[in-house]
Every structure is written in structure tokens, then in C-alpha cells.
Amino acid sequence: MIRVNPNYQKLQSSYLFSTVAKKVKDFQTNNPQKPLIRLGIGDVTRALSPAIIKAFHEGVDEMAADETFKGYGPEQGYSFLRELIAESDFVSKGAKVSAEEVFVSDGAKCDTGNFQELFSQDIRIAVPDPVYPVYVDTNVMAGRTGTFVDGRYQGLTYLDSNPENGFVPSPPNHAVDLIYLCFPNNPTGACASKDDLKKWVEYAHQHKALILFDAAYEAFIRDPALPHSIFEIEGAREVAVEFRSLSKSAGFTGTRLAYTVIPKEVKVYDESGNAQSLHEMWNRRHTTKFNGVSYPVQKAAGAVFSAKGKVESKALCDYYLENALIIRKTISDLGYKVSGGLDSPYVWFDTGMDSWQFFDRLLNNQGVVCTPGVGFGQSGQGYARFSAFNHRQNVIEAVELIKKELSRS
Numbered sequence: 001m002i003r004v005n006p007n008y009q010k011l012q013s014s015y016l017f018s019t020v021a022k023k024v025k026d027f028q029t030n031n032p033q034k035p036l037i038r039l040g041i042g043d044v045t046r047a048l049s050p051a052i053i054k055a056f057h058e059g060v061d062e063m064a065a066d067e068t069f070k071g072y073g074p075e076q077g078y079s080f081l082r083e084l085i086a087e088s089d090f091v092s093k094g095a096k097v098s099a100e101e102v103f104v105s106d107g108a109k110c111d112t113g114n115f116q117e118l119f120s121q122d123i124r125i126a127v128p129d130p131v132y133p134v135y136v137d138t139n140v141m142a143g144r145t146g147t148f149v150d151g152r153y154q155g156l157t158y159l160d161s162n163p164e165n166g167f168v169p170s171p172p173n174h175a176v177d178l179i180y181l182c183f184p185n186n187p188t189g190a191c192a193s194k195d196d197l198k199k200w201v202e203y204a205h206q207h208k209a210l211i212l213f214d215a216a217y218e219a220f221i222r223d224p225a226l227p228h229s230i231f232e233i234e235g236a237r238e239v240a241v242e243f244r245s246l247s248k249s250a251g252f253t254g255t256r257l258a259y260t261v262i263p264k265e266v267k268v269y270d271e272s273g274n275a276q277s278l279h280e281m282w283n284r285r286h287t288t289k290f291n292g293v294s295y296p297v298q299k300a301a302g303a304v305f306s307a308k309g310k311v312e313s314k315a316l317c318d319y320y321l322e323n324a325l326i327i328r329k330t331i332s333d334l335g336y337k338v339s340g341g342l343d344s345p346y347v348w349f350d351t352g353m354d355s356w357q358f359f360d361r362l363l364n365n366q367g368v369v370c371t372p373g374v375g376f377g378q379s380g381q382g383y384a385r386f387s388a389f390n391h392r393q394n395v396i397e398a399v400e401l402i403k404k405e406l407s408r409s
Contacts, residue, residue, distance in 0.1 A: 007143045010153070016133050016375035017041050020359075027363055037398040039327070039386045040369040042186070042345070044251045046319065046391070049312035051303045052250065059299030070295040075287045077104025077259070081298045084305040085259055089244065095231035101261050101279065103286055104301075106293050108216045108245035108258040113138040114289075115212060115241070115260075116178070118281050119268070123177040126157040128169055130187055130376030130383070132214070135180040151378035160379050161188060167339055167348070168192050171203035179204065181230075182214035184221060187376045187385040188348040189324075189340015191226050197233045204239035210268065210278070211240040216258075219249035219317050221343040237263040241278070248320075248345065248389070250304045250313045257293055257301045320345045323395045324388035330399040331386075334406050345388040348373070358384050366401035 020040055028036060048056070062068035076082065082099040090097035105111050113134050121143055127135050129152075136153065139145060146154025157176050159169035167190035168183075181200065183192040204211050213230040221228055230236045245258035262282050267275040293301075303309045328341030331349050341347040351358040355372035362368050362384075373383025388395070 005141070005143075007141050010140050010145065010147055011137060012148065016371070019375070020369070020371060023360070023363065024369055027367075031367070034367050036367045036369065037390070037394050037401070038369045039388075039390060039395070039398055040371045042248065042387045042389055044248060044253050044320075044389045046251060046316060048251050048255065048300070049309065049316065051306055051309040051312055052300050055303035056255075056296055056300035059296030062299070063296065073292045073295055073298070075290050075292045076283065077102065077293065078295070078298050081302050082259075084302055088305040088310075090229060090231060090261070093228060093232070095229045096237065097231060097261055097263070101263055103260045103262065103282065104293055104298065105258050105260060105286075105290065106256040107247070108214065108243045108260075109134055111243050111258060111260045112180075112212065112214055114285070115282070116142055116144075118278070118285060119178060120271075124157065124175065125155075126159055126172060126176040126179045128161050128180065128182070128185070129158040129378055130161060130373060130380035131180065132182060132186050133376065135212075136377075151374075151381075158377070158379075161185070161190070162379060163337060163339075163350075166190060168196050170196075171199055175207040175209070177207070177209050179209055179211045180214070181211055182216070184217040184340075184344035184346075186214075186217065187346055187371065187373065187380065187383075189342075189344035189346040190348075191221065191223070191343050193225070194227050194233060197227060197230055197236075201230070201233045201236045201239060205235060208269065209239065210266070211236075213240050213242045215242055216245040217248060217344055217346075218244065219313065220321055220345055222321070223343050226343060231261070231263070237265045239266065241266065246301055246304060249317060250301075250309075251316060252301070255297055255300065257297055317345075319392070320388045323390065323392060326395055326399055327386050327388060327402075330403055331406070334403065336406070341388070347386040347388070348383055349386075350382055351384050353382065355381055355384060362402070362405055366405050368398050368401050368405075 082102040085102050086097045086099045161167040161169050167188040218228040230240045242261045246252035262279045264279045266278040268278050324341040324345050327347045328338050332338045337350045339348040355374035359372040371385040373380030
């Protein structure tokens with residue numbers, strides 16, 4: 001008899017964004033003539049930039065001639081792209097990273113979800129709350145948690161993120177082994193300072209813990225005092241891994257390309273306490289389970305790091321940040337407490353009511369989609385997240401509808 005993995009039965013009924021999608025579909029079915037504006041899921045809406053498209057076409061053209069055709073490429077990514085990433089994203093900004101430490105993939109979601117495969121079943125895990133659901137759900141699937149009770153999984157250490165700590169949690173007062181951090185944060189839009197990250201790096205050294213640092217939104221940081229990479233922090237190369245993505249920074253949500261940086265100094269430990277190379281472990285896993293990103297996509301990604309590509313990508317991020325500021329100002333001017341929207345494309349605010357109640361109300365009354373905060377964790381109850389990834393006119397129309405709805409409260 002074929003049997004299911006019982007850990008899947010611990011999962012909540014569906015992934016957060018699947019539930020949102022179903023509610024939106026039902027709304028459209030019941031209201032076929034009513035306009036819908038999506039400020040929920042963080043999916044970009046603007047076209048790939050000219051430099052990227054040009055390189056993409058060049059990559060496709062190379063595949064059309066025997067002399068330049070590419071078959072299987074290196075699983076870790078072509079060296080030209082890894083070198084560009086290391087130099088442009090890290091070395092040029094004062095963070096020591098070599099090309100060999102960069103692993104190209106088809107998504108940061110995949111990498112953050114898959115990375116936990118490398119570790120023992122009984123490790124102690126810390127996650128912020130609210131948090132991107134993938135961090136939690138993949139560890140539930142792997143059997144590292146107890147059951148779901150009162151909005152939380154038993155066995156996890158939850159790091160409350162709230163207005164009192166600026167949505168940037170401090171290390172716990174007990175030892176954990178694996179720590180998930182995301183800054184600029186999804187969903188709260190909060191950013192960590194260098195001092196904030198320094199505390200986590202020191203904690204990881206003290207407890208021989210590992211930090212999984214999700215920097216998928218670092219390209220939206222405009223405050224020069226804020227770190228873009230955890231590797232800007234002294235000592236981080238021994239205790240941290242960093243995930244990055246071109247999905248939002250260059251519009252690659254449908255094109256698919258991300259990269260994970262694993263310094264060669266990072267060590268993990270076997271049951272006897274002997275140090276092992278995490279870089280070698282991930283390389284083994286990567287080469288076993290992944291065949292690499294397609295050549296034309298990597299060629300297109302290379303253009304992101306060209307002089308022209310950098311200008312175009314920054315303009316794209318600036319556009320979405322302006323959307324975020326419009327949303328933030330509208331809600332703030334109505335007297336609501338708001339986080340994010342300054343160095344992040346997400347706006348997080350206290351709705352003053354149940355998260356799903358607010359979601360349903362805004363959708364059904366105004367045809368505007370947000371994301372209910374409670375879907376990101378117990379500490380997200382009462383909050384909602386707005387995504388700035390839409391066209392300007394849609395955002396302007398949406399904020400008028402949001403203002404109309406909130407003014408009725």
C-alpha cells in the first residue's frame with residue numbers, strides 16, 4: 001500500500017496565495033462586469049527592459065546555430081554570469097564573494113525551500129512572525145514541527161515582529177540552530193540595520209547556528225545607511241547563506257532566475273561535532289537534483305549587470321517604489337499605522353479588524369485585492385499587505401477605492 005508523507009497532513013488547508021487566488025476567482029465569476037485591481041501577490045507587471053530583451057534574443061539566436069548551440073550547461077550556472085553577479089552585487093559594494101560561491105537557480109523560493117534538505121530532522125528552527133510561508137511550510141513537510149495549534153506549529157521558535165521592535169526581531173534568549181531572516185522584509189517591508197544584523201551574526205557564532213538570509217528585495221533599498229547584504233557584516237561569511245533573485249529587481253518572475261551565495265568558510269556539523277563544508281554539500285545537492293537554468297535566460301540575466309541594464313533595472317525598481325509611496329501615503333494620511341513602502345515594494349498596515357474580514361470587505365466592496373496579514377503568521381492578524389507591483393494608473397485608481405473603503409470605517 002502506497003502511503004502519504006504524514007507531515008503533509010499537518011499543513012493548513014492550502015498555501016496562502018492559493019486561497020487568495022480562489023477567492024479572487026470566485027469574485028470574478030460572481031461579478032463578471034466589475035473591474036479588479038490586484039495589489040496582492042508580488043508579481044511584476046512591467047515588461048523586461050530593452051537591454052535584457054536584446055540579450056535574450058542573442059541567446060536564442062545562439063541556440064539556432066550548431067557553432068554556438070548550448071546543451072547541458074554547468075548546474076551551478078555559466079561562469080560569465082557567476083562572475084558578473086559576484087563582482088556587481090557584492091565585491092563592488094564591499095562584500096567579499098567569489099564567483100565559485102554563487103549558485104544560479106530558477107528561483108529564490110525554490111532555493112529557500114530546498115535548502116532545509118541539508119539538515120538533520122531534529123534541528124531547532126527560528127522564523128520571524130509574520131513570515132514568508134515557504135520557510136515554515138517546507139520544514140513542516142520535512143517533519144521538523146509538531147502540529148498546528150492556535151496559529152503556530154509546535155516545535156518552532158517564533159520571533160515576534162511588531163511595531164514595538166520595528167518589525168525587526170532580536171535573537172532569542174535560547175539556542176536555535178537554523179535562523180530564517182528576510183530584509184527588506186516580506187511581508188512587513190521593514191529593513192534591518194547593520195547593528196541589527198551584527199547581533200544575529202554574533203548569536204550565530206555563539207551557538208554554531210546558520211542564518212538563511214533572504215535578500216530578494218535588496219534592490220529596493222534607497223537609504224545609504226542600510227545594508228544590502230548580510231556579508232557586509234564582519235563574521236557573516238562563517239555563519240550565513242544569502243538568497244537573491246531577479247524576479248522583482250529586473251522583472252524576471254516569468255523568466256525565472258535567482259542565485260544563492262554560500263561562502264566556503266561556512267561550516268555545519270555532523271553528529272560527532274565534526275565540521276563539514278556547507279558549500280560542498282549544496283554543490284552535491286544542486287548537481288544531483290538540478291540541471292541548470294536555460295542558456296538564453298542566463299544570457300538575459302547577464303545583461304542586468306551591464307551598465308545599461310543597471311540603469312534600466314533601477315528605473316524599474318524606482319517605478320514600483322513610487323507606487324509603494326503612493327499607497328503608503330494614502331493609508332498613513334487616513335491615520336493608520338503603516339510599515340514598509342520606503343525601501344521596500346510592500347506596504348503593511350494595521351487594519352483594525354480581522355485580516356480575512358478586511359480582505360473580503362475590500363475585494364467585495366471595491367474590487368481591490370490585498371494579502372491578509374494573518375496568512376503570514378499569528379502576529380500578522382489584523383494586518384494587510386499591499387504590493388506595489390502594478391501599473392501606475394491602476395495604483396492611483398486602487399488607492400482612491402481603498403480611501404473610499406477605509407473612510408467608511
